[in-house]
Amino acid sequence: MNPERLQPVIMAGGSGTRLWPASRRLHPKQFLPLLGEESLLQQTVRRLAGLDHAVPLLICNEEHRFLAAEQMRQCGLEAAPLILEPEGRNTAPAIALAALHASRDADDPLLLVQAADHSIADTPAFQAAVMDAVALAQGGHLVTFGIVPTQPETGYGYIQRGDPLNDAGDRLVGHAVRRFVEKPDATTASEYLARGDYLWNSGMFLFRASAYLEELERHAPDVLTACREALSPAEPEADALYPFIRLDGEAFKRSPDISVDYAVMENTHRAAVVPLGAGWSDVGSWSALWEAGEHDAAGNVTRGDVLLDEVSNTLVDAGHHLVACLGVDNLIVVATADAVLVADRNRVQEIRRLVDELKARGRPESDQHREVYRPWGCFDAIDSGHRYQVKRITVKPGARLSRQLHHHRAEHWVVVRGTARVTNGEQSYLVTENESTFIPIGREHCLENPGNIPLEVIEVQSGSYLGEDDIVRIEDPHGR
Structure with missing residues (x-):
């Protein structure tokens, strides 16, 4: 059979609490540059280069829409459609939405389903496995990619491969799936590794849209019904900058919260697995990042401004500050602008407990960074105290904030880079570097970057209440 054009589907809905404090609810790991200069999402996109x-x-997730859209724009994919989930319902409904939407524009496409937060070191090996999977999917199989295990891992589910499957040229390209198994204990994992017929479950798939929908209707029809109803009114929004596809939220919430494995793959007789040995990692913990990183002679992995003395087998991510370590072993040390984590490298799976405690205490560090991204750029909350707050605002070239007013605070803006166009009541004027302006309480105003370089502004807020909910938007180009 001839190769077909693939429809990539990238699932980017995870929350990533296991990588706190780098990952937060409003800025999870798929949007972070954890293994290189680009985010895991952007690396997932780049991995497709060379495939048709x-x-x-x-x-x-709806809350991540502008962050996702901006990262896709940076990959040259401004027109890439984004299906926005009002809340996460797991992978079976997410893939159903993709299959239904993709079938509108193409005649039964082949869907290549990837998670946005995985890492694959060997792109040619990945693409070769994809082409093997295409041959099986063209024959009606629902294909998953099984990672060739390198150790007796207890943190992954496993797939036992069965009878060999050949392509039209009688070349071995994969195996039927004998069974899926849950995460094993250490003894069982060692047995699986020794047997040689077990693979790690990667959570990546390739199948025809119709094949998936047929099996979903057979084994989990309530998922399909909810997704059809949720997607039926959805069309891309008119704003070409953000081709968002919003769902009927109430209909989507009626879908069971269920994974594609439980809903379809463990029940269908059409499941196949293609082995993948390509340096895969689900980047599921700080210890996984330590394993995937470049080690020095003492087994350390460092990033940023780091000073080590008699340190071994340790990961240090310095963020924005110098981090110095002396005489320690087997640690994870992560510093961000507003939090520091120090943990035993063998206990990083327990970080979720810390995040849960932060949530219970109402601490903002569980949800967002000091630096917060917006569709127009970002702001960094530098300092705050009684009746004042200081932010560094960065506005992208050509972008502008909403026209708005505040009932409880005034704002002083000092331009430190670029040129600002300021709307201040009935006036509109330019403010250049080293100049400032003042916005009184209750006055309509807007900040815009008319230039070709990022605009950086120091904003000093003063007043009786400084919360983000004291924003009355008069007109918003971003539809919030």
């Missing part, structure tokens, strides 16, 4: 594929279809 359509524009990727991205599925993400």
Whole structure:
């Protein structure tokens, strides 16, 4: 059979609490540059280069829409459609939405489903496995990719491969799936590794849209019904900058919260697995990042401004500050602008307990960074105290904030880089570097970057209440 054009589907809905404090609820790990200069999402997109594929279809949470859209724009994919989930319902509904949407624009496409937060070191090996999977999917199989295990891992599910499957040229390209198994204990994992017929479950798939929908209707029809109803009124929004596809939220919430493995793959007789040995990692913990990183002679992995003395087998991510370590072993040390984590490298799976405690205490560090991203750029909350707050605001070239007012605070703006166009009541004027302006309480105003370089502004807020909910938007180009 001849190769077909693929429809990539990228699932980017995870919350990533295991990588706190770098990952937060409003800025999870798929949007972070954990293994290089680009984010895991952007690396997932780049991995497709060389394959014959359509524009990727991205599925993400509504709260992450502008962050996802900006990262896709940086990959040259401004027109990539984004299906926005009002809340996460797991992978079976997410893939159903993708299959239904993709089938509108193409005649039963082959869907290549990837998670946005995985790492694959060997792109050629990945693409070769994809082409093997295409041959099986063209024959009606629902294909998953099984990672060739390198150790007796207890943190992954496993797939036992069965009878060999050949392509039309009688070349071995994969195996039937004998069974899926849950995460094993250490003894069982060692047995699986020794047997040689067990693979790690990667959570990546390739199948025809119709094949998936047929099996979903057979084994989990309530998922399909909810997704059809949720997607039926959805069309890309008119704003070409952000091709968001919003769902009927109430209909989508009626879908069971269920994974594609439980809903389909463990029940279908059409499951196949293609082995993948390509340096895969789900980047599921700080210890996984330590394993994937470049080690020095003492087994350390460092990033940023780091000073080590008699340190071994340790990961240090310095963020924005110098981090110095002396005489320690087997640690994870992560510093961000507003938090520091120090943990035993063998106990990083327990970090979720810390995040849960932060949530219970109402601490903002569980949800967002000091630096917060917006569709127009970002702001960094530098300092705050009684009746004042200081932010560094960065506005992208050509972008502008909403026209708004505040009932409880005034704002002083000092331009430190670029040129600002300021709307201040009935006036509109330019403010250049080293100049400032003042916005009184209750006055309509807007900040815009008319230039070709990022605009940086120091904003000093003063007043009786400084919360983000004291924003009355008069007109918003971003539809919030």
